[in-house]
Amino acid sequence: MVKRIGALVVVVVALILLLSSVFVVKEGEYRVVLRFSEAVKIHSEPGMKFKVPFIETTTSLPRYQMVYDDNKPTEILTKDKKPIIVDNYTVWKITSPQQFLRTLRTISSAESRIGDNVYSTVRRKLSEIEYGDIISENTARGDLNAEITREVAETADRQNYGIQIVDVRIKRTDLPEENKDSVYERMISDRQSIAAGYLSEGDEESRKITAAADRQARELIAKAESDAKMIIAEGEEEAARIYNEAYGKDANFYQLYRTLESYVTTIQDETIIMLPVDSPYTRILLGRE
Incomplete structure (x- = not known):
């Protein structure tokens, strides 16, 4: 047992x-x-x-990537002293567990240090930029995020925490409630000014196009009239040549034809003409030739 x-x-x-x-x-x-x-x-x-x-x-x-987002938007002053509410998040991971335990020990301690570094860097970077450039559609937000990520990552490397900062992103920029109305009015005014500029440029371009079209039309009409006159002149010249060639074959007939034509032109309605009886013109008219 x-x-x-x-x-x-x-x-x-x-x-x-x-x-x-x-x-x-x-x-x-x-x-x-x-x-x-x-x-x-x-x-x-x-x-x-x-x-x-x-x-x-x-x-x-x-061992996987973690996202730190404290959901506490902070107020930062821009270069032109405008208050702005900024909300961001950070993607990070542990690369050296031994160093991490030696310096930070816990995830919450690491996130606290990351939050301090990110806030300091974001505040400094945005304080170098005017508010209008931050909210502008042309702002290279991607470049700004990349710069903030690089600086925060370099700080973490220098402090040798055993972590890697993968990405820092500004997910929202907003105004304090008391400043929104004035900024929105300024934005509307700016957009109206831009629209007026576009309309002015459009009117100027329209005038240029209309003037060019009118000038081209006048040139085309002038050329067409010139070509028409040349064609008419050539036609008249050709007709005269044909007439001369035809009438030159019988001079007496030509003289008779021209005389008859003159009767048609001269004797109209109640026209009275005094002619000598023995003139050639009268004899032809009376049929004595």
Whole structure:
């Protein structure tokens, strides 16, 4: 009976020792083995691991990227001393668990340090920019975010926290309630001024196009009239040549034809003409030729 109890005790002790020495590393976490509160080993691959029971302990740290957003928009003064409400978030991750535990120890402590650094950098960067440029549609917000990210990341590297700042983004910029109306009125006035400028430019361009079209039309009409006169002149010249060629074949007939034509032109309605009886014109008219 004593042997059985002793064997059972040994089994229980062995089981306790086994359970105390085994731990599981999950996906997406660092499992840090601590000996007297000092990190001695880091496990990042999922699976079952072992430690020295009762002497070593473990703690878990996230290996994935985390988003820090304290949801507390802060008021910052721009370069032209305009108050602006800024809300931002930070994406970060732990890269050195040992250094992280040595300097920051907890996630909440890390986020507090990150928040201080981000606020300081955002305040300084926005204080270098006028409010109109911040809210303008042409503002390179992407470049501003990149600059803030770079500076915050460099600060974290210098302080050797064992973390990496992946991205810092300004997700919202707004005005204090007491300043919104005046700024909105100024924005409306600016947009109306821009619209008036576009309309003025459009009218000027319209006048230029109309003037160019009128000038082109006058040039086309002038050229067409000139071409028409040349064609008429050429036609008249050709007709005269044909007449001369035809009439030159019989001079007497031509003279008679011209005389008859003159009768048609001269004797109209009640026209009275005094002619000598023996003149050639009269003899032809009387049929004596």
